[in-house]
Amino acid sequence: MILIAYRHALRVSELCDLRWEQIxxxxxxxxxxxxxxxxxxxxxxxxxxxxLLRALQLILALLGxxxx
Numbered sequence: 838m839i840l841i842a843y844r845h846a847l848r849v850s851e852l853c854d855l856r857w858e859q860i861x862x863x864x865x866x867x868x869x870x871x872x873x874x875x876x877x878x879x880x881x882x883x884x885x886x887x888x889l890l891r892a893l894q895l896i897l898a899l900l901g902x903x904x905x
Contacts, residue, residue, distance in 0.1 A: 840889070841867070844883075844886070845869070851870075851872065860890060862891070865881055865887055866879050866880065867879070
């Protein structure tokens with residue numbers, strides 16, 4: 838998550854507010870709702886970022902965390 842925050846210049850609050858629904862794995866896009874009246878933006882994810890997010894999703898599922 839730190840890698841994604843760094844590469845995409847996400848604010849801490851934006852990173853903490855991310856939801857799985859904002860990640861489009863098929864088209865490799867991250868939809869970010871900007872705070873303080875900022876315009877929403879779409880960020881293109883790189884292959885290593887997608888692999889890490891999929892791995893995180895799998896680990897959380899194995900640990901019993903439910904997607905909300």
